[in-house]
Amino acid sequence: MHRLWVAALPTLLWGCGAWAQDKTLDEIARYRAQLQDGNPAELWEARGEDVWKQKRGPKKASLEQCDLGKGPGVVKGAYAELPRYFADAGRVMDLESRLVHCMGTRQGIPHAEAAGRVFGSGSKRSDIEALTAWITSESKGVVMNVSLDHPQVKQAYNLGEKMFFFRGGPHDFACATCHGESGKRIRLQDLPNLTEKKGAQLGYTTWPAYRVSQGELRTFQWRLNDCFRQQRFPDLVFGSELSIALTTYLAYNANGAAFNAPAIKR
Numbered sequence: 125m126h127r128l129w130v131a132a133l134p135t136l137l138w139g140c141g142a143w144a145q146d147k148t149l150d151e152i153a154r155y156r157a158q159l160q161d162g163n164p165a166e167l168w169e170a171r172g173e174d175v176w177k178q179k180r181g182p183k184k185a186s187l188e189q190c191d192l193g194k195g196p197g198v199v200k201g202a203y204a205e206l207p208r209y210f211a212d213a214g215r216v217m218d219l220e221s222r223l224v225h226c227m228g229t230r231q232g233i234p235h236a237e238a239a240g241r242v243f244g245s246g247s248k249r250s251d252i253e254a255l256t257a258w259i260t261s262e263s264k265g266v267v268m269n270v271s272l273d274h275p276q277v278k279q280a281y282n283l284g285e286k287m288f289f290f291r292g293g294p295h296d297f298a299c300a301t302c303h304g305e306s307g308k309r310i311r312l313q314d315l316p317n318l319t320e321k322k323g324a325q326l327g328y329t330t331w332p333a334y335r336v337s338q339g340e341l342r343t344f345q346w347r348l349n350d351c352f353r354q355q356r357f358p359d360l361v362f363g364s365e366l367s368i369a370l371t372t373y374l375a376y377n378a379n380g381a382a383f384n385a386p387a388i389k390r
């Protein structure tokens with residue numbers, strides 16, 4: 125199915141007149157703008173704040189002292205500086221892996237339980253969606269400011285960049301195959317050019333997002349995993365070094381843009 129669409133892309137892109145393209149894009153933009161009113165992500169945000177403050181797990185502790193990089197318990201603006209290096213864990217972490225870490229160290233919740241269900245659906249939802257919804261909402265409007273000063277973050281960025289252009293799988297796709305040119309589209313989804321500042325900013329700062337088609341809030345790790353699927357790659361391991369490397373690459377490239385999520389998407 126996807127193969128057909130990708131094969132049909134040149135026809136879609138160059139076969140239609142520019143006018144029809146613009147008109148469709150206008151319509152999509154209008155639909156998206158309408159969706160922004162009354163985003164159900166607010167329900168996840170409210171639940172996330174609650175989960176953050178609840179005493180849970182074998183240690184009966186809350187996450188309120190979890191350090192997201194700006195000091196224990198500081199949530200405001202924290203997401204705009206992630207991923208970053210965390211000395212207490214000895215590695216670079218994005219928000220989601222940091223939350224799993226804090227659930228383990230502060231609450232005693234085993235890794236498998238904290239991380240196991242993020243890519244699941246429906247009733248299998250985890251707390252990570254709610255927590256990321258709330259924490260990211262506390263960075264809304266904050267300008268993205270990821271630093272590569274720490275050598276491990278720089279290393280993660282380099283690995284992420286390499287991965288972005290790495291071709292493989294049955295179709296020999298790289299992320300760049302679908303996201304390396306402007307104006308590409310699959311069905312009605314326009315594909316942001318993530319190799320350009322504008323595209324990276326748009327593609328990064330609008331996640332997590334409430335997916336109307338799935339009735340679920342989806343995180344950035346989920347977005348990456350879904351594109352691994354698009355790419356016919358094996359499943360992404362949640363919170364893996366590679367997932368954080370790709371996130372670092374895209375987050376850094378979004379620097380300078382105001383963070384604008386949780387968003388709502390089709």
Ligand code: HEC
Binds near residue numbers: 314328330
């Ligand atoms: C076969 C084409 C294809 C490949 C390969 C692919 N993607 Fe995607 N990507 C898509 C499509 C289609 C969407 C939009 C999906 C939707 O809206 O449902 C998307 C959306 C995204 C978005 C969100 C953009 C936004 O504005 O919401 C990001 C970020 C992203 N991809 C990153 C990646 C990364 C990183 C890789 C490589 C690991 C990758 N993609 C590989 C097709 C692809």
